[in-house]
Amino acid sequence: MSGAGKSTALKALEDLGFEAVDNLPLALLDRLLDPDEIESGRPLAFGIDSRTRGFDGEAIVARLKALRADHLDVRLVFLDCSGGELTRRFSETRRRHPLALDRPAADGIAAERELTAPLRRWADAVIDTTDYRAADLRAAIGERFGTGAGHALTITLTSFGFARGLPRDADLVFDMRFLANPHWDLELRPLTGEDEAVAAYVAADPAFSPAYERIVDLLLTLLPGYGREGKSYLTVAFGCTGGRHRSVFVAQAVAARLRSAGYDPHLIHRDKTGRGNDAAPVSEDRLEQSVA
Missing domain, CATH: 3.40.50.300 (P-loop containing nucleotide triphosphate hydrolases)
Known part of the structure; x- marks a missing residue:
């Protein structure tokens, strides 16, 4: 009709x-x-x-x-x-x-x-x-x-640095700057959140585990609803000061949990190399000073 x-x-x-x-x-x-x-x-x-x-x-x-x-x-x-x-x-x-x-x-x-x-x-x-x-x-x-294979909702998890601006397409943004910053450890500074030493440093912060679990629980609660409402794309952004350490590690950890729950998120590290998409490169020291 x-x-x-x-x-x-x-x-x-x-x-x-x-x-x-x-x-x-x-x-x-x-x-x-x-x-x-x-x-x-x-x-x-x-x-x-x-x-x-x-x-x-x-x-x-x-x-x-x-x-x-x-x-x-x-x-x-x-x-x-x-x-x-x-x-x-x-x-x-x-x-x-x-x-x-x-x-x-x-x-x-x-x-x-x-x-x-x-x-x-x-x-x-x-x-x-x-x-x-x-x-x-x-x-x-x-x-x-439907084929029953996977989820219709396309999920992207992205890490970024606040000093270079928010991702323009972010639907949800989580600020990771409350976690201990590996930048102040001279041995960890050249590394990124993909390195085991940085991951161990961030995970050892007592604030990490409860925040991480709540973020995952929130996403697992929201995602089915977004799918029912017909949303095709969802971008979840995790930010820290420079976008190299804390946000990278948390985005990867959340991606792993979502995969174990049956989702297939795409993972993007926008500022991991120190060259953001929204601004010219800025040194880590200047990044910390800009948010102090």
Whole structure:
């Protein structure tokens, strides 16, 4: 049904790896399904509604049955919605119903129900979006067509130095400057948070363990919610003064815990080499003085 969420569903399928085509003229369907045209190993999703050129519910059902008889894995998902909610959506978006350009939306909705009835009867799944938000529909599509491998949410953990500025794309920022600073140990100063000696130094700070556990618990609480709400990217930033020692170690430690929980975070150390992306290099001594 127009207004029931077809575009949202197709975008969700595209995020799951499908090649998505909206309002495909049915005359082009055979060409689209030509083995020479299909990208190997990539599933195909195409959207049809009453606006589709040559729309004929019975003919579409017959065509899909023929494809299934040719041993193609074909599934039809019908998106439905109550008439009252569809009317409200068309009113809110100030769009006209495609079958009622000069009449009330209710007339177009009634006509469309009759046209699409064969598709609804033959559908493998009917999703009623009356009470759905866009995130709910994306979740419903993910449950039916997701591969189950990994998480849809792409997580990036980045370390950085405050003196060179916050990462511009950070969603969550944790300040690690409360931890003992390895910079003041002359033997550790040339090293980074990736070195065992620096890691041991930071981990030995009594404040590290309780803060680390709380940060991990918070992230493991938030991440499923971000996924349910349809968020695709999340950047979590860990900062210290220069971005070489404390933030690097903590970002790595958190990444390890997230991996053990089944996530696959990307890890970036923006300022580990002492050359930040947002400013010219600054000496460690000047960095400490700038925040003193």
